[in-house]
Amino acid sequence: MRLLNELDKDDLTKVGRTLHSFAAELYPICRSITGNGIRQTLALIGNQIPLQTVEVPTGTPVFDWTVPKEWNIRDAYISKPNGKRILDFRDCNLHVLNYSSPVHATIPLNELRPHLFTLPQYPEWVPYRTSYYQETWGFCLSDNQMLNLKNEDYEVCIDSTLEDGQLTYGEYYLPGRSADEVLVSCHACHPSLANDNLSGLVVAAYLAKLVAQQQNRHYSYRFLFVPGTIGAITWLAKNRENAGRVRHGLVLTCIGDAGGFHYKKSRRGNAEIDRAVAQVLRHCGEPHEILEFSPYGYDERQFCSPGFNLPVGCLMRSVWGSFPEYHTSADNLDFIRPEQLAGSLRVCAGVVDLLENNRRYCNQIPYCEPQLGKRNLYRSTGGDAIGTETSARLWVLNFSDGEHSLLDIAERSGLPFAAISDAAEVLSLAGLLSCNHAIAGEHRNHRQF
């Protein structure tokens, strides 16, 4: 299975535009951790891949947490005494403090003030704020809008409901030959914010499409589209016994902006997924940085809690919280770019290809080098210096001793995994390598703390 072969058949620019269009389709919806916004979102993703939607009732205990009430909102505004709306949820769904309880009143400015959130350092931008676990209401607006408010009475209305209902998440499972799983998870709970995390949703959805097109999967694949924190906790609570099947996992977030890649390693720090992503990034042609695990961030926090300690890392471009547009109205459709979305999909595909093809081989002629020349496998392009192709073959032959995986060899040689993997294929066809067809990850990854 080689996703990149499939992906590279297409024009990558076209792929980028498709991803961006899908993000644009999802953008207007007012999502939250529960409610109809996330349901609509999952329905649109369901148009791309056959998503299974799971509903979990309010009040369900999930480890130390409880599934909260379901939140829905129809309208919200602040209007002048004359009825003129000066802040309108219909213009921008960030204007309402996410999970606001309903309110309808006319109050003077000094009573309204504590319910208003602005960003003085970016006076044009509207911040994104939430209050999931403390019932209150509020509005978010630009600092310029706030400065225009006069000392008079305002009608405030949040036409929301906060009632017993469901928490909703989406799951797409693709069985492979092995019950071992590759997990791809992203949060689907943010309203009109593009990089965080429509970028993650669209890349994950199209990665799922690519994987689904392949018949010959070694691993099983699970794609999760969940509300942040509580969604991951809920999924883990419902799948506690089988979570150990996750051999490799990625949380995707903030993956569409113009920044270079950042990969935050799993808690284990040297899991195969950590090495696989580092390897793919090393040769991706874009700037990138590897970050150590820390217990804050996105849902890798839950997957990497000590009771689970799953090998799940987090792939980003710009790191959440580190760019000014983060959690503001400036994280819009202009902030994410088609070519970056396509590049992120390409990296994810490269990681999947690596995991699928990372075997351990045994050189069948381990005493001295086999004579590649008589098999037309040496210096195929002639000349004095050996090229990458011949070099990769010599590396694979020398280190295929049953101990070293192809990823080990790629790391040690400094050559791209694809070159190493191609070499292994050619040498196998020539009868110079044997493989028990077990995947490298199976022998080595024991659950560890």
Place this chain on the structure above:
Amino acid sequence: MRLLNELDKDDLTKVGRTLHSFAAELYPICRSITGNGIRQTLALIGNQIPLQTVEVPTGTPVFDWTVPKEWNIRDAYISKPNGKRILDFRDCNLHVLNYSSPVHATIPLNELRPHLFTLPQYPEWVPYRTSYYQETWGFCLSDNQMLNLKNEDYEVCIDSTLEDGQLTYGEYYLPGRSADEVLVSCHACHPSLANDNLSGLVVAAYLAKLVAQQQNRHYSYRFLFVPGTIGAITWLAKNRENAGRVRHGLVLTCIGDAGGFHYKKSRRGNAEIDRAVAQVLRHCGEPHEILEFSPYGYDERQFCSPGFNLPVGCLMRSVWGSFPEYHTSADNLDFIRPEQLAGSLRVCAGVVDLLENNRRYCNQIPYCEPQLGKRNLYRSTGGDAIGTETSARLWVLNFSDGEHSLLDIAERSGLPFAAISDAAEVLSLAGLLSCNHAIAGEHRNHRQF
């Protein structure tokens, strides 16, 4: 037990002045590796802490060494034929070669010369020289003084005795709940030299006072004030069987000058004391450097000899031998500073606090994060970014899996040990952590070569 809480109640400037005054009180005494000078010194330390004085007779075999004769000195001088003293032990006790045998004679300059020691590169300073194990006599003087000597006869007198007697050292033992010991050792044999090592003596004495004020000691503590080399060897010879109780040890020397800290690691190189000192220095706000172990230096040489291989490092500011004032009359009371002495005491107190509080905890809710918000333990100061306090709690929860000590977590998180330790306390009170109350050091430190 938290020494820093106690120490920080006081004005640190005042603490510094107290330490410096005590050094000034000890400064005039002519100490050596045996004799009344070290006895007086131990007596003055005994005014601060209830020191036990041990006397070991001349001739006692101590491993490969033998306790030497006891040396005492009343007077020493060089005088002109007219009786005028041109070099007087009463002016500066460095003037006599330490451990000089008695002499009284009138000799010409050319016979005197081989018995004179100067420092041509620092013509104003008097060097400090010793001859413990080879019987001879001599004088140390400034090079300027030497240049004034004329080619005439001089009366030389060293009114010393070198006779069977005792080697004397002081010991202060503070029992804790555990028989495992923290050892603090310093050499008390140098005459009027301030940094080397009155600084060590006064910091050790006041550290002992701080520890003694605490009721709730986990470890037992042993403070040694010994003559260099032979004193440490003698103590080890008399305590060979129990030396293995030393779980963590520090030699203190040259700890009062204006330089940044230097910590020389124990022979083991990764003992808990090595990591503890590095951790405290990382956050002490002063320049510092960690040095690898080497088999020369002060009494860590003996504690780290291969037969013992105790986890004992050496804390210094400027490294012995590396500053020009070392072993000269310029290592005087101006060379050490109150604020530096206090800063050194603070580092030692921080190390003790770390050792006392370095436990392994178990997260009681290891599956996913516990909901800190409902316990008022999340983002206690509000705002968008999580602060050190919340961050420390997340680190402690994530890594409290029974394997990682608080020191491990401090190292991995980059946060100060105190922040990690505070987080563990808060989380324990909230029932989120359990601890078997064993100290981290107990599980791990086996005696190793």
Place this chain on the structure above:
Amino acid sequence: MRLLNELDKDDLTKVGRTLHSFAAELYPICRSITGNGIRQTLALIGNQIPLQTVEVPTGTPVFDWTVPKEWNIRDAYISKPNGKRILDFRDCNLHVLNYSSPVHATIPLNELRPHLFTLPQYPEWVPYRTSYYQETWGFCLSDNQMLNLKNEDYEVCIDSTLEDGQLTYGEYYLPGRSADEVLVSCHACHPSLANDNLSGLVVAAYLAKLVAQQQNRHYSYRFLFVPGTIGAITWLAKNRENAGRVRHGLVLTCIGDAGGFHYKKSRRGNAEIDRAVAQVLRHCGEPHEILEFSPYGYDERQFCSPGFNLPVGCLMRSVWGSFPEYHTSADNLDFIRPEQLAGSLRVCAGVVDLLENNRRYCNQIPYCEPQLGKRNLYRSTGGDAIGTETSARLWVLNFSDGEHSLLDIAERSGLPFAAISDAAEVLSLAGLLSCNHAIAGEHRNHRQF
């Protein structure tokens, strides 16, 4: 056994001149992987050391390869229609494509062209090209010579034979107390190329002479002078069962030019030979660099194939393929220098000395330091700071715990191995160390993949 003591009795400049003269004697011979050229070469080496010559018949299977036909050449030229030779093998044996099949014909330039090899970027130089395993013929010439060729007919003649015969290699075995071997191998198949690899041949031959002069060898030594690739493979095929006796090995190549040293580590990466060479280079006073193993290069490829995985590294000055003179007529006798040849011999001798003397000792007085002063072993040169000699003794005493070899101690102390080894000798004579006289390499080097 100390080769350096022996070597340093001589004037190193004189040694260099001797090595260069020997290279000059070997230079004119037209060598190849088989035939009379390599036989003559081995005969000349045999004048220096009692070399055993081994002949292996054409057609003999050696692992995945087959011993090729034997190649011999008497003459070769290109001449004008008037009979005037414009390219003459007798001028320079690089002019003929090595292993050319015989040819004698008159052909137009356009038919000759595909058989000509030049170096356009170095128009004065003649390249060195071979075609061992594909029967063809060709000429190598300078690009300037090529540009002078006119569009006319040329007589081409290669008076060679390619017939069943023998593959010839030389071997010199020096038994020691142990059957464990130190292997030194170099390729002897290149025609008039000085750095690659007459430099290796002459250094290996003189190293063998030095070793042979020593009676007291711990290891047995084996020197191989073999045709590249096929020669090493043939030797390994004939010695498969005993190859495991090789405890340490060096391939010597390109070791006479003006560049600094490069040592390419064995596949194991941390074998004693790897550490030994790094240690000697660290203190050799010349620039040097340590390179990781890679599965291309010279015969270390075969010794380090996964079935053997012998601890064999490759010592070079400039790295093959990295300097423009490589495999051209510019790699001539001016390109290698007497002083560099001598310096390379000195490094090899230092490595042998290290391997021969790398023992583990046990400090007989492990509790505290022994009193070196009473044995006249402390600060033998007086003064305040301890010198290298005393320092080396303290390091050896402290780390001679039966675990650390002298090489371990040299590495940890940063002192040269010779200083550490001298200290061990002095301390042994003083009864402070015991040694079971086993060599460090014996306990630790298990065959590993």
